[in-house]
Amino acid sequence: MVRAGLGRILIxxxxxxxxxxxxxxxxxxxxxxxTAEDGEKALALVQANAPDLVLLDVRMPGIDGLETLRRxxxxxxxxxxxxxxxxxxxxxxxxxxxxxALDYVAKPFDFVYLERAIMAGLAQAGVGVPTWRxxxxxxxxxxxxxxxxxxxxxxxxxx
Numbered sequence: 302m303v304r305a306g307l308g309r310i311l312i313x314x315x316x317x318x319x320x321x322x323x324x325x326x327x328x329x330x331x332x333x334x335x336t337a338e339d340g341e342k343a344l345a346l347v348q349a350n351a352p353d354l355v356l357l358d359v360r361m362p363g364i365d366g367l368e369t370l371r372r373x374x375x376x377x378x379x380x381x382x383x384x385x386x387x388x389x390x391x392x393x394x395x396x397x398x399x400x401x402a403l404d405y406v407a408k409p410f411d412f413v414y415l416e417r418a419i420m421a422g423l424a425q426a427g428v429g430v431p432t433w434r435x436x437x438x439x440x441x442x443x444x445x446x447x448x449x450x451x452x453x454x455x456x457x458x459x460x
Contacts, residue, residue, distance in 0.1 A: 308428040309333040310419065311352040313343040313369070314385065315361040319408070323356065326412070327419075340369030347377055354422040357402075359386040359393065370400050381422035383415075 310332050312323045320336040327334050335350060337343040339361055347355065355373065359366035366384060373380055384397040387408045394405040403425065404418040 307331040307333075308354060308419075308423040308426070309335070309350070309352040311335050311337065311343060311346055311350075311355045313337045313340065313355060313361075313366075314358040315339060316358075319358075319385075323410075330416070332419075340364035340366070340372070343369055344372055344376065347373060347380065351377070352380070353426040353428045354381040354383065354419060356383050356385055356406075356419075359384055359388065359397070367397065367400065370397060370402060374401050379426075381426050383418050383422055 307330065310327055312320050312327075312334060313336070314320050314323075315338055317338070320338070324334045324336050335346055335352065337346055340363055343355065343357070346352070357366045357369060357373075361369075364372070366386075370382055370384070373382060378401075382402045383404045383406055384394075384402045385406050385408065386393070389407045397405055403422045406415055406418060
């Protein structure tokens, strides 16, 4: 786990490029980040390291995100979980929220929305986030750099 001060995030996604981009981005923002490529590893890491928040992909080989979320609720009922998917399926989003997910975020990522969701999840977990950490606080170049590393379809301007 990469140590930093704003909170501990576990990123669970079967796509290595997504794990790497999100991990690097959130470490640079000041978060502690750990990654897992599947639900089984994620469950083990939650038990071992107690993250403050989990970004959890819905579609993964092995146990999928929904089943991982169900199991997370039994071992860490109050853990903030944000579901991530390439599918914007309203029914699926509703199901994840019923299972206790805090939010549902679509790929490609809108980093402004994603960071706001993470700050809300960390606040729910009781982890303090400095008030100066608001999206677009003089950081357009930073957002643009991260945006350029992922597919361009569906991006919204951050500010």
